[in-house]
Amino acid sequence: MRELYCQGCGAKIQSTDPEKFGYVPEHLLEEGGSIICQRCYRIIHYGRHELGAVQADQALQSIAHGLDWAQGVVLVVDILDFESGLPPEFIRLLQGRELLVAVNKVDLLPPQTPLDEVERWARRRLKDLGLPGVEVCLISAVTGWGFPALADRVEGLGSRVLFVGVTNVGKSSVLERLLRMRIGGGQRRGIKPTISPYPGTTVSVSQWHCPGITLGDSPGFVPRGRISDLVGAEQAVKIIPHKSISSHLYPVGPGDLVLIAGLCVVECLEAGEGGLLLGFTGSGVHWHKSSLKHLEKWLQRDSAFARWEQRPVCLRPGEDLLISGLGWVSARKTPFKLRLHIPVGVKHFIRPNLIGRKK
Numbered sequence: 001m002r003e004l005y006c007q008g009c010g011a012k013i014q015s016t017d018p019e020k021f022g023y024v025p026e027h028l029l030e031e032g033g034s035i036i037c038q039r040c041y042r043i044i045h046y047g048r049h050e051l052g053a054v055q056a057d058q059a060l061q062s063i064a065h066g067l068d069w070a071q072g073v074v075l076v077v078d079i080l081d082f083e084s085g086l087p088p089e090f091i092r093l094l095q096g097r098e099l100l101v102a103v104n105k106v107d108l109l110p111p112q113t114p115l116d117e118v119e120r121w122a123r124r125r126l127k128d129l130g131l132p133g134v135e136v137c138l139i140s141a142v143t144g145w146g147f148p149a150l151a152d153r154v155e156g157l158g159s160r161v162l163f164v165g166v167t168n169v170g171k172s173s174v175l176e177r178l179l180r181m182r183i184g185g186g187q188r189r190g191i192k193p194t195i196s197p198y199p200g201t202t203v204s205v206s207q208w209h210c211p212g213i214t215l216g217d218s219p220g221f222v223p224r225g226r227i228s229d230l231v232g233a234e235q236a237v238k239i240i241p242h243k244s245i246s247s248h249l250y251p252v253g254p255g256d257l258v259l260i261a262g263l264c265v266v267e268c269l270e271a272g273e274g275g276l277l278l279g280f281t282g283s284g285v286h287w288h289k290s291s292l293k294h295l296e297k298w299l300q301r302d303s304a305f306a307r308w309e310q311r312p313v314c315l316r317p318g319e320d321l322l323i324s325g326l327g328w329v330s331a332r333k334t335p336f337k338l339r340l341h342i343p344v345g346v347k348h349f350i351r352p353n354l355i356g357r358k359k
Contacts, residue, residue, distance in 0.1 A: 006037040007204070013037065059219035061165055063093065066218045072098040072157025076165035076174050079103050079138075080241035082125060085166045086323045087223040089212065091130045094164070100135045100153050101126060104170045107140035108244050108282045113355055121354060141173035147334040150174075151183040160214050167220030168228065168240045175208070175217050184210045225326030225347030227263060231304045239263070239326060241282035245355075250289045252277045252336070257290045262303030264323050265295060265341035266313075272334025280320075280355065281353040282325035295341070305343035313338040315350065322349040330356065 004013035006024075013035065015026040024037055067073065075094060077085035082103075103122050106115060115138055122136050137153055139146035154161055165171040178184050195352055208215045222229060228236045252268045258277050259265040263285065266277070279287025290298060299308060315321050315331040315338055322328040324347040340348060 006035065006040055014343070030275040059221055062281075063218045063221060066162045066164070066216055067093060067097065070097075070158075070160050070162035070216060072100070072154075072161045074100050074102050074154060074157070074161060074163045074174075076102045076104050076163060076169045076171040076239055078169040079105050080108055080245065080280075080327075081121070081169075081226075081322075081325060082122070082354070083129070083322055083351060084223055084226050085169055086126075086129050087221070088130070088133070089164070090166065090221050090223070095130065096158055099131070100137060100150075100157060101131070102150055102173060102174060103136060103138045104141055104166035105241060105282070106138045107143045107145060108241060110245060110247075110355065121352065125351065131187070139174065141170045141177055144177060147176075147177060147181065151178060151181055154178065154215075155183060155213060159212065159303065160216070162216040162218055164218050165220060166223045166226075168236075169220070171220060172217055175215060178215065179208055179210070182215065183318050184208065184215070195223045200280050223324075225345055227323065227343065227346050230325075230343065230346065233251050233302065238284040243282055243284065245280055246286060247347050247355075248279045248289075249332075250279070250287075251275070252289070256290045257292060257295060257298065258287055258329055259290060260285050260287055260326065261301040262299050262305070263343070265298055265325055266321065266329055267292065267295070267339040267341060268336060269339055270311075270337035275334040275336060276332035277336070278332055279327065280330065283327070285326075287327070287329070299332070299341060307344040308341055309344050311340040311342065311348070313348070313350070318353050320349075320351050320353055324348065324350060329356075332356075 006013060009075045013024050014020065015024055018038065021037065021039060024035060028035070073094060101122070104256060106118065111117065119136055119138055126132065126134055126136070135153060137150045139150050163171050163175050170208065180186065206216070206217045228240050231239070250256075252258060252275055253271050254268055257265055258279055260281070281287065313321055315336045317331050317333060317335065320328045320330045321338070321340070330353055342348065
């Protein structure tokens, strides 16, 4: 009997163990045709994510096999968590490939943000992170913005194109929208890639045969040091960027805190006169201001983390301090010396401002 694979998540179909990926009751296999596993069915119809995420080593192995198959690669990144989507070990896999970077979720940016400026920013960041000279396409998988240009560029990558990205950047949503377009043959009915708010839904590479091109959906790579990967699934859904970006501007001086309770605290050690910190999130959590005497309360409040560490940070005007998988604060008017209180193992990045003045 030929091997079957779930069209939703790519898992190899099996009928022996309901607690493993790809399970389908044997009597359903006799019906023939395209099929999805029990896990995908329950995610799609009930929002239940019973088996959890695919493991990092399994995802990496599947991505490597997919890259051997592919002629061209589309790397999907989340504009609101850009650096988290480009870990060094992932970039090494992609260097030297025929690569297009699809920058997703631009619909979540403030309406007044010039998108040509965002594209220039993304190109500079890609160069700084080890991917110079690659094509960039800004898109929104929710609204469809940028998809005609994306489809044209995907067709130029060859007859076998693999979609890759870290977990929760909207990679399967991007592919699902493309499949409804001319490039996908207008596949408005039938089985689609399984889309879920939970990390690690796609298990292995799924292939979608379209007119003149085959599109492959790979498992999301699991980056190290992202807060959204270190909390429970329900809290992860809350803090993964999914809402129009919100910002809060605070005058900040020594002894002040800017924080997201139980997840991150930025303590001001030194600041020039009139210093401002602007906090950004695109999720269900928000930045607040407090004072040093309440530090322990904010670290412990509803926190999933028992171990914290402190890091010194110097932030100049025109720079963001990004907390991987959470959000960022941006310096305005004066330089800051800060102390970052962060769960052990979570990464942070200093980068040029994504939003607002660049100097």
